[in-house]
Amino acid sequence: MTDVAVVGASGYIGGELLRLLLGHPRVRLSAATSTRYAGRRLDSVHPNLRDQTDLTFSEPERLADHDVVFLAASRTAAMALVPRLLDRAKCLVDLSPDFRLRDPDTYADHYGTPHTAPELLDRFVPGLPESHRTDLASADAVSVPGCMATAAILALRPLVPLAAPGALVTVDGRIGSSGSGVGATQVNLHAERSGVMRLFAPAGHRHEAEITQTTGLAVRMSATGVEAVRGAQVVCRVPLARPCREAELRRRYLDCYRDEPFVRVVAQRRGLYRLPEPKILTGSNFCDVGFAVDDRTGAVVAVAALDNLVKGGAGNAVQCLNIRMGWPESTGLGFAGLHPI
Amino acid sequence: MTDVAVVGASGYIGGELLRLLLGHPRVRLSAATSTRYAGRRLDSVHPNLRDQTDLTFSEPERLADHDVVFLAASRTAAMALVPRLLDRAKCLVDLSPDFRLRDPDTYADHYGTPHTAPELLDRFVPGLPESHRTDLASADAVSVPGCMATAAILALRPLVPLAAPGALVTVDGRIGSSGSGVGATQVNLHAERSGVMRLFAPAGHRHEAEITQTTGLAVRMSATGVEAVRGAQVVCRVPLARPCREAELRRRYLDCYRDEPFVRVVAQRRGLYRLPEPKILTGSNFCDVGFAVDDRTGAVVAVAALDNLVKGGAGNAVQCLNIRMGWPESTGLGFAGLHPI
Amino acid sequence: MTDVAVVGASGYIGGELLRLLLGHPRVRLSAATSTRYAGRRLDSVHPNLRDQTDLTFSEPERLADHDVVFLAASRTAAMALVPRLLDRAKCLVDLSPDFRLRDPDTYADHYGTPHTAPELLDRFVPGLPESHRTDLASADAVSVPGCMATAAILALRPLVPLAAPGALVTVDGRIGSSGSGVGATQVNLHAERSGVMRLFAPAGHRHEAEITQTTGLAVRMSATGVEAVRGAQVVCRVPLARPCREAELRRRYLDCYRDEPFVRVVAQRRGLYRLPEPKILTGSNFCDVGFAVDDRTGAVVAVAALDNLVKGGAGNAVQCLNIRMGWPESTGLGFAGLHPI
Amino acid sequence: MTDVAVVGASGYIGGELLRLLLGHPRVRLSAATSTRYAGRRLDSVHPNLRDQTDLTFSEPERLADHDVVFLAASRTAAMALVPRLLDRAKCLVDLSPDFRLRDPDTYADHYGTPHTAPELLDRFVPGLPESHRTDLASADAVSVPGCMATAAILALRPLVPLAAPGALVTVDGRIGSSGSGVGATQVNLHAERSGVMRLFAPAGHRHEAEITQTTGLAVRMSATGVEAVRGAQVVCRVPLARPCREAELRRRYLDCYRDEPFVRVVAQRRGLYRLPEPKILTGSNFCDVGFAVDDRTGAVVAVAALDNLVKGGAGNAVQCLNIRMGWPESTGLGFAGLHPI
Incomplete structure (x- = not known):
């Protein structure tokens, strides 16, 4: 042990x-x-x-x-x-x-x-298995990324080679109240926080530096607190260098994440859960990523969802531990989420 | 003015x-x-x-x-x-x-x-128009009752003459987070308070003294915080001295509240809103009261709902002001609530 | 009458x-x-x-x-x-x-x-008093705009003369469940809809045609269902033709809406409610609009919030009625919203 | 397998x-x-x-x-x-x-x-391991009890020998929306169901027959839908034959459930979670039970909470399966719940 x-x-x-x-x-x-x-x-x-x-x-x-x-x-x-x-x-x-x-x-x-x-x-090695698995295997110091940064990086990774050079990528984050921690301040009061659409960062959210550092993309990030305790979602708008069809994008996402134990590609045409939805990830270590093509502009809308305390924090850290110790990467991370919830 | x-x-x-x-x-x-x-x-x-x-x-x-x-x-x-x-x-x-x-x-x-x-x-004159209207008309000091006490008193009033002498009346209150005030303590943190069924008073809630003082009934009161910002509901169980049919109870409730501008009798056989529901009272000064007969025991289940900050507090106070000043009792209290909400 | x-x-x-x-x-x-x-x-x-x-x-x-x-x-x-x-x-x-x-x-x-x-x-005259008041005064047919279109148009109006010609404006809408109507379909089931961040329109939301028609801007609109019954918010990103300081923007917003009875400019530096928040508008006819400058790119983030059933629908319609009849424009629309809620 | x-x-x-x-x-x-x-x-x-x-x-x-x-x-x-x-x-x-x-x-x-x-x-053998474990070990047909019945039975079991003979036990149930199933009817619409305190059974809830069958107590049960997707709680009021001190009750509860893998006794003097709270049981197979003494009347308030879909249904069924097959009783039921949620 x-x-x-x-x-x-x-x-x-x-x-x-x-x-x-x-x-x-x-x-x-x-x-x-x-x-x-x-x-x-x-x-x-x-x-x-x-x-x-x-x-x-x-x-x-x-x-x-x-x-x-x-x-x-x-x-x-x-x-x-x-x-x-x-x-x-x-x-x-x-x-x-x-x-x-x-x-x-x-x-x-x-x-x-x-x-x-x-x-x-x-x-410190960045604690993101999907991009730093090899280094993590021998790391003595690991720094786990921010929850919305993790989501955004995973949503954007397959698009990095396709993005229009120099173009601005916008990232819009939405997050539950546990993201602001356990501090008993007015910002977290139930009567104030309940049911909000609180645009606490209209631009320049701090996580954008991490996203740029990892992806190389020029990013501007906004963030809104919404009614949830757990859960984070990012919606990113990425202008492409050339038009891409949905099939090609889908192949890229699947190729990128085929062997990843905790990233699922969710990009369906129909259904209540056709794009990444945080609530069904509550307690799980999955990050669901998806995309949609904006037919008129050719831009891609990339989406990711995760539980901010799990894949956005503690679960990601345990995944890094598993890699560092040479254990199966999913050890102790088997909970797959609930429906309905 | x-x-x-x-x-x-x-x-x-x-x-x-x-x-x-x-x-x-x-x-x-x-x-x-x-x-x-x-x-x-x-x-x-x-x-x-x-x-x-x-x-x-x-x-x-x-x-x-x-x-x-x-x-x-x-x-x-x-x-x-x-x-x-x-x-x-x-x-x-x-x-x-x-x-x-x-x-x-x-x-x-x-x-x-x-x-x-x-x-x-x-x-101090109790600030409950339904029971102290005459005294309020000339009061120089008014003490507005607690939100769940007001609800319970209004639910129970028509039953007072029918209640089995000496029998225990149980009052179960449910209330939103605004009821515990604006204090930024852990009890009110969104991540802790969200989605609870927090039985904070399993017995002996303080409001029971007020209910007994006004109704003369022996009351035991429990209370639970539930997911809501505003809103309070009480569910009271009242053993009767003799069996009563629903029609008689309805007549008593209607007689009791016929002339009250802010008490509505809501006791239907069907429908999503057949008994008093706080959420549609958000912002309004209504207290809805209703009842159902427990066929097997003959007890009556009496129910009331109100917005704890309005009829359960500030609205009730303004209603008292109107009475004290001799103004129409509904002055400034016209908002009737929303649906859906 | x-x-x-x-x-x-x-x-x-x-x-x-x-x-x-x-x-x-x-x-x-x-x-x-x-x-x-x-x-x-x-x-x-x-x-x-x-x-x-x-x-x-x-x-x-x-x-x-x-x-x-x-x-x-x-x-x-x-x-x-x-x-x-x-x-x-x-x-x-x-x-x-x-x-x-x-x-x-x-x-x-x-x-x-x-x-x-x-x-x-x-x-049909568009039922938007802020842009068509004169025509509404004599209209025999009025077509009230969509709730998120109203919000976006009011958020964007002061910026129209400043927007970079031809640049794409992105509009991100967030909306409560009452926006999808009273139909008892799976999309609206409480257990499915509760706590969602449901990106139901990743791009090309239908309201974008209305926004373009009224503002002349090239708009791409996404929309997400979030946990709320009432309430809509739009967050718009507007590239400007030239850099603008916050003071100038503030003046433009204030000038644009100074005489409007139902548009408030909310753009503060601090506070839980420093930008438009729908929940405190529940039941009211206000549309709050605000903005923030993205210092790094010079773009403006414009925000608006309203109750989708009131200023986003029925209240706006009554405001049009008041104009058409020559009555004071706020008649019957006096409810100003609640806090907390 | x-x-x-x-x-x-x-x-x-x-x-x-x-x-x-x-x-x-x-x-x-x-x-x-x-x-x-x-x-x-x-x-x-x-x-x-x-x-x-x-x-x-x-x-x-x-x-x-x-x-x-x-x-x-x-x-x-x-x-x-x-x-x-x-x-x-x-x-x-x-x-x-x-x-x-x-x-x-x-x-x-x-x-x-x-x-x-x-x-x-x-x-059919009742699918309640806590009361029918021996029979379940060889059962060919198992009938899993209702979610609130399970909660009530587990809350009441330690009190059965103490209850005043013939006295009425009241059970008040509170439950989330998943309890009424996946049917897309108006009763389950998000805009109607959100934030309710819907007293859908003021008396005579159907589960009372199960509770009486298992405990032998005379029970009257009411039930309220509250804002939650998962989760059920029962609050029971039990008149005792003779006064009991808290220490004795605690010993009885602990004795009754000491060897039970999925029943925890939660009855503390302080704290946000001092009595059973359903939300932290989401996804888990625990039923938390607790109690408080009503000092003035001597009655006991017994409380239980569970996830209505897990210990209140599917999890209980799997626990029965484990018993039937002779497997460790917790097999496949290891998820212990989340905090915060």
């Missing part, structure tokens, strides 16, 4: 890591830290863990050595913790935004604060 | 008072206080007031004299403010729980803290 | 017309037709009308003459009814898509069926 | 059976019938099965012999199919209401139609 710990385990991404790691057949979860809840049972914060574990939260300062440490801290907190944690684990998997961008200036530009550990940026 | 002020105007009941008073043709809203938001525009907190007013929140300490003052403070805060406010207004309408129970011991028993102004309890 | 009738009164737009007309001080609603529900009370279908009327649905074939007839029929059904109804009313207000597009070929192109009354298209 | 088939596989219970059986390591799903969708892929109706199977629906008439057949038909349809299906399978698991009540007169009384196969009633 591989010994793992979760630092920052009381948040939503942290809790999802706990759920997946407790159900993982090759892993022993031996520590879960939380400054605020130290000493309390994990299931006092995450009630879905009742009967799954008797573990209690521990102080992050007391973290022992572990084979793998998952870090689910907020932005800037992660930067401060990583130097120390790199010594505590053979492999560190960070789920914060702090080590996603290779260039510290881009980080400062998008997040408004300077990077305090720029010398460590090179050590 | 009658000059009115709202103290505690940044909360949800306070905001609803602002909405109704700004739309009231015989009232001039001249002050709305909030310690936290003093100096900011009302519509910065209540976006539905955009274009309805340019007023800003003022410090509660600076409150001038007004014809009528509405107090929408939290429990215990109201007790502390009332002695001073009684001098500031010809009529004070309190929407907190602090002056609802006539007996200070009952208050201490249900709320766990002693009453600090017991000598003032007698000055 | 002006005598009015609603044809097709059992649907959601029809029901909303009933609600508004019953509350309108200068109107007498004397007929509401429904083939399916003829003989039944209006409130058996629209429970929010309880105590508002004792009227029953009548057969559409028996419609008498009325001052104004509102037609809330489905597409193609409206085309078939209009020739006859034009003789029954001094003014006919159609809320279907059938008379929105001036060019029958564009209609056939977008809706897939030929227009059967092309000779009547010229008689 | 055990060969299984699902008859009536296009509904919500049927789809949930497919999901669980496809993920079950000891089962081969070889047929799924649907008259309406025969010839179409399973994932065309149940999109969560994409990549899980290439199976298509088959005609029910063509059903071959199987080791186990699950029948997910509607009421009365099941009665008509069972005689034939009993010959097709070594074990038949029926999820309809038709074989739940042992007495055909009680069936006729509660369902309003006579039972057409009363001679078969004795062959």
Whole structure:
């Protein structure tokens, strides 16, 4: 059994890591830290863990050595913790935004604060199996991308060779309330958040830097909070260099993802679920990707959906762990989602 | 024009008072206080007031004299403010729980803290037009009942003469998230509160003291938070002294509420809305009441629904204002609700 | 009192017309037709009308003459009814898509069926007060635009003189379930529709023809069903001919809508409601419009929100009625929306 | 591998059976019938099965012999199919209401139609592992109880020896929209069903006969549809023969369910999830049970929550299968639920 710990385990991404790691057949979860809840049972914060574990939260300062440490801290907190944690684990998997961008200036530009550990940026391999599987197999530090970035990258990848050079790709993200975390602030109040179509980022959403870094496309991203707890969807508009027929696009998507265990191509002509729909992915590690051709302009509308806490975070991290350890990639990630829900 | 002020105007009941008073043709809203938001525009907190007013929140300490003052403070805060406010207004309408129970011991028993102004309890007339219309016409201090208490009292009133003496009446309340106020605590987080059936009071909900005080019935009350922002419903089970046929019950309900402008009897045999449903009352001052006979036991199931912020609070307060001023009782309360919603 | 009738009164737009007309001080609603529900009370279908009327649905074939007839029929059904109804009313207000597009070929192109009354298209004035107020004052036939078309046109209008000539404007619509009507089909089942982000039109949504017709812009429109019953929002991306600063844009928006009773400019830097949010407009006739500048590209993101059944349908129709009759434009449309909701 | 088939596989219970059986390591799903969708892929109706199977629906008439057949038909349809299906399978698991009540007169009384196969009633073992585990181990016909009946029985079982003889137990059920099935009728329309507190059974809900049959208690049951797709909760009020302290009750609950793999006792003093909450059970086979003492009356409020499609249907059926086959009882039922959701 591989010994793992979760630092920052009381948040939503942290809790999802706990759920997946407790159900993982090759892993022993031996520590879960939380400054605020130290000493309390994990299931006092995450009630879905009742009967799954008797573990209690521990102080992050007391973290022992572990084979793998998952870090689910907020932005800037992660930067401060990583130097120390790199010594505590053979492999560190960070789920914060702090080590996603290779260039510290881009980080400062998008997040408004300077990077305090720029010398460590090179050590991190992007935690996206679909684009970095080989590097992940031997990585000692992994940085899992943002949930909407993952969705957008997977939606756009098959189109990268087709995109009109220099043309602007627009990405429109929609996301549930768990994406803004466990903070009890007015932004997350049920009476305010319920039923919204809250365009919290009309342009320039931070994830666009990650999307550009991975795809090379010029991207502008907007994002809207909609009524959901889990779930994220991106709708991307991609001008092509030359007209493409649907059959060719379909072949490209299928070729790109044929061997991927967690990417499904969903692009049907009919049906309630003909394009990627997040709700049926709740709890699963799938990212569904699809597309439609805009007949009048020739542009492609590329779509992706995922559970922001799973393939958009904790599940993706576990998939990276499986690759790193040489285990079957789907280990512990078998839940396929529900219908109806 | 009658000059009115709202103290505690940044909360949800306070905001609803602002909405109704700004739309009231015989009232001039001249002050709305909030310690936290003093100096900011009302519509910065209540976006539905955009274009309805340019007023800003003022410090509660600076409150001038007004014809009528509405107090929408939290429990215990109201007790502390009332002695001073009684001098500031010809009529004070309190929407907190602090002056609802006539007996200070009952208050201490249900709320766990002693009453600090017991000598003032007698000055308050219960703000329930259906039971205290005459007294309200000359009241200088009004205490508006709790939202689920109002619903339960109106559901039960026609049955009081029929109830089996000494028998226990059970009241089961269901309520949306606005009922727990504007506080940004974990209990109100969207990701936690969304889609719940949260039995927050399995027995002994505080409103039962009010229901007993008004109806004389022995009541036990449970309450569950369900997915909704606005809306409250009570389902009461009433053992009768003798069997009653549906026709007799219907006649009693109709007789009881025939002349009431804001109580409708809804007790049909069929249809999606055959019994009181809160959602179609959103924004309206109606309390719908209905009943069904349990054929096997002879008990009556009495039901009521209302918008907890309107007939369950601010609307009821405005209805009391109308009575107090001798205006047509529906003035400013004309909105009848939406379908679908 | 002006005598009015609603044809097709059992649907959601029809029901909303009933609600508004019953509350309108200068109107007498004397007929509401429904083939399916003829003989039944209006409130058996629209429970929010309880105590508002004792009227029953009548057969559409028996419609008498009325001052104004509102037609809330489905597409193609409206085309078939209009020739006859034009003789029954001094003014006919159609809320279907059938008379929105001036060019029958564009209609056939977008809706897939030929227009059967092309000779009547010229008689209809677009029911959009903000762009056709003068013509509406004397119109005998009015065609109310689609809900998302109205939102998009109002969001885009101030930008028309600034838009880069020939550049593509993208419009992304999001809409609640009432937008797909009262039909009990699988698409509308609660268990399927709940919590969706259903991209039902990835490109080429039908409303784009209306938007182009009114604004002259080249538009591509996508649309997503999200979790809501009422409410529509559009997010438009507009490339400009030259860079514009926020202050100039704000001035243009304010100038454009200063005198409009039902358009509010909402474009703040902060706050949960800093850009147009449909939920606080539920039941109201406001269309909130706003914008943000994409600093990197110079494009403008224009946003609008409305209640699809009110300003996106029935309320807009009543506003047209008020103009046609020379009444104050806000008559009967005073409800300003709720917060929280 | 055990060969299984699902008859009536296009509904919500049927789809949930497919999901669980496809993920079950000891089962081969070889047929799924649907008259309406025969010839179409399973994932065309149940999109969560994409990549899980290439199976298509088959005609029910063509059903071959199987080791186990699950029948997910509607009421009365099941009665008509069972005689034939009993010959097709070594074990038949029926999820309809038709074989739940042992007495055909009680069936006729509660369902309003006579039972057409009363001679078969004795062959069915109730599909409730917690009360019939021994019989299930050799059963050839199993009848899975109703979702709210299962919840109520599990909530009440520890109290049966304590209940006041002859006293009435009230059961109040709350349930999501998937409980009324996949029928596209107005009752299930999103715009009508969204956000409801629909008291569809004020008294006399059909499940009360099952509860009485299993517990021996005199039960009256009401039920309300609330906003949720999945999830059911029951709140039961039980008068006791003598006062009981909380510690004794807790011991009884724990004793009763200590060895049960899918019943958890949840009865805490504090916390958002201190009593059973359905939403965190979505997709899981747990039934959480809890209780609270009403200090003033001595009655116990017993509560249970479950996913109506899993422990309330398909999951319970698979648990019965595991018992029948002598497999570990949790096989294929490992999903423990999500938080937040």
